[in-house]
Amino acid sequence: MNISTTTEQISFEDLLTAIQPVDGGREIKDPATGALVGRAPEHTTADLHAAIAAARTAQPGWGALTHTERSTYLNLAADAVEANAETLAVLLSREQGKPLNGPNARFEVGACAAWLRATAAFQLEPEILVDDESGRAELHYRPLGVVGAIGPWNWPMMISVWQLAPSLRMGNTVVMKPSEYTPLSVLALVHVLNTALPVDVLHVVSGGREVGEALASHPDIDKLMFTGSTATGKAIIRSSADTVKRVTLELGGNDAGIVLPDADPQTIAQDLFWGAFINTGQTCAALKRLYVHEDIYEDVVAALAEVARSMPMGVGLDENNVLGPLQNKAQFDIVANLVQAAKDSGARVVLGGNPEEGQPGYFYPTTLIADIDNDNPLVAQEQFGPALPIVKYSTIDEAVEKANALEAGLGASVWSSNKEKALEVAARIQAGTVWINKHGAVDPRLPFGGAKQSGYGLEFGVEGLKHLGQPQVISY
Template sequence: METYDALLASIAPASGETRTILDPATGQAVGDAPIHGVEDLDRAVAAAQAAQPAWAALGHDARSAALLKAADAVDRAAEELARLLSREQGKPLNGPNARFEVGACSAWLRATASIPMEPETVVDDGETHAEMHYRPIGVVGAIGPWNWPMMIAVWQLAPALRMGNAVVVKPSEYTPLSVLALVSILNQELPDGILSVVSGGREVGARLAEHPAIGKIMFTGSTATGKAIIRSSAGTVKRLTLELGGNDAGIVLPDADPKTIAEGLFWGAFINTGQTCAALKRLYVHDDIYDDVCEALTTVAAAMPMGVGLDEANVLGPLQNRQQFDIVARLVEAAKDSGARVLLGGNPDPDQPGFFYPTTLVADIDNGNPLVAEEQFGPALPIIRYRTVDEAVAMANALDVGLGASVWSADPAEARKVAARIEAGTVWINSHGGVHPMIPFGGVKQSGYGVEFGVDGLKSLGVPQVING
């Protein structure tokens, strides 16, 4: 086990231009990140090209064994990684936050290593025998976000490596240290060159998307950036998996028990202080139980402590950056100006250090209000009243995104009927946002395309080849 200081030292730049990363909860310096440029990216891609054939030649069993060893390395450094993540991203150590995220990294590595991947016989009729195989793509570019920087990096790199590719990771400029540290730990158990990280700005991301030696881009982030990647990648006809913006709806049916579902609703909306693509961001509640759901949810939300992440008591943290704080503040002010009823929060303390926005619940709000129609990506949840299920489904489907959604009911069969009418890549019943390494995950409409996780996720990191004969 290495110390926190040793972990930081292992990723400290030896030379070149650097940028100091600040803790969003306190404003204190966390560490210095290198500022890599296009030349650094080109060198990393060249090294990946050179290392990839030998890695591919090892086969699935040997690559899976290496991923298992990498998972063990993450576990050995888990507490140090969690402390760095908490300081850089802002999320608390406890709750479904920093320690949870680091644990998910090792769990996903192990799950990805364990998925069987055999050739598929597609026709065998006595005259024709055809098998589907999946060959490595070559070099994969992974571009990650700042909200779950370590976990989403593993979601991208683990299946890419398992399928025999080399990977070049480009982390968010807001959270480079977490990803640099994670890759440093993983590389204790991986061959040289097959996994690298380039910590740069938009020009590095743009070069990655257009680089002729990159065969696929994995991207999680905003729809606007996803569209830019599509344009940049078109010249080389890259494969893409895009997990883009969402504005997930939840529908509470009239038979639901408000007190029973309140905690699930809270964590569906406020996990990672609302900074999650597949978080519950619009809650539609039937008129019969509307006031009771508002009351039960307010009671749960008011009891959840928010503060500096290294304080073991906290389960909610700050927004990660000023830009996101300003977006949330603008949207909540728009709701207040419209006459919506603030049940909790909505009043950030201007004298408090850090980007803390209080847990906010807003009731009696119109479905067209900006707080509902735009993705707030923070700790503010609008609660919209409806009178018929048809009305709720129409409102849920009205936007041009469709990552996730949920239906809440005492009758799971009825909930599944409603779920089938919702335009979203995943619809949860009586929960929201949970993912599983064996269950495919991806969006519809402008929430992106392609799926991650499970066998389908592995296939998306390979090139299909039919052997016929």
């Protein structure tokens, strides 16, 4: 194995030049200011076919490497990300809108490097199933082939790494299709990663819906990974059916949080805020509906409002801001309409709910809505933005019933000063992950996946690696 250890630093201008088309391309504008960020190439299905063919040709050589050799490449890719971290963060902030500081752009780029290293470090040894007088049987995981990955616009770089890192580690090659809203971030990330990776093991194709549909149905794609809406996930399942692809789907969340009556409102307020408003609420596993016991309801509402008022929102390149705009006009309209429906129903606006008109950027103010019914659209539909409904409950049974009422089940949380009580409630919630006194704290070591219509398959950790390999039993 001959692996180059040279790490290249690329200027912002050179990186944009490398990923933009020489002529034409689709304009990508900053959602905070409306300024032009750059131009994205408009790849076609022919470009996709060429990328898949190149990835398939490269796969046998990549798959023939050992886990240790592929892990070495992943660590070198992490070095490349770290060497270009600020350039990537600035581009991400300008295209996606998230601020540089707080749990935002710099955090996301840092998470890319950390996830690459964590994935490289996992041990996946053959499992001995039987070893006795009758014989021996071992369970191995072989490469699947070529993995197709379709990513979202909310965490475009980090979720891309969630998809590509374990795929590569398991000996697959990868073809990625980024969101049409944030193609530059993923193009730039892949360009940086490919300074460390062998030729053709990782491709990115920037195109429209027809490219995504072609990727989902392509006979030479062996596994498909998708993060996004439940509606799109269902369409991908249909597109993948004829080729019986393996599929991992991480879909819409609408996560519930339950605050038990023994919780301390002041103690939990900061973590509640970031559980709901990280990335300005644009996170699949964000806290999107909060259930608070009537005994401490007003205290929790007040404590949360106090924290929310202190969090500055504005243009991402301003070092003072920790909240940014919604990434696109369509999402702004969804949030605005859901909040208006809540206001029309008579729910109490504790904070926000009044976006300024005539201002540049898709800024929606941090909004807290209290005294709202569980069937209100702001509660029942995933808002995916900076507006949190807070629902009062009287009994734990009532809270659990309301939390489980929807078909979404990605994550959930329980907030309490009594761990045993919190664990009892957590066991009753229908969600892939339930956090105690925190929300949305994903960890590369811990398997992550949805329940109900929030998707299927697992990501992260050793279990995530297994979902990107072909199980093979060898019995002798």
